[in-house]
């Protein structure tokens with residue numbers, strides 16, 4: 001079943017801690033709508049990112065509305081990381 005209102009993307013993930021952990025890539029599914037204004041998110045584009053001599057393939061997108069989806073925010077939106085208020 002294809003759900004057009006969601007998109008599956010690969011996000012660089014440094015962990016939920018205050019200090020960045022090792023980079024992993026987490027695949028998540030989020031809404032295709034900007035959480036701030038409800039406008040359409042941009043189309044995810046595969047991009048290579050290098051870190052510590054390794055290359056990771058991630059997805060990036062640019063929202064037409066101008067709101068920026070931070071990696072940490074979409075990881076919370078997808079339920080991968082706890083919300084900021086629940087962190088110690």
Ligand SMILES: [Zn+2]
Nearest residue numbers: 034037065067
């Ligand atoms: Zn927006």
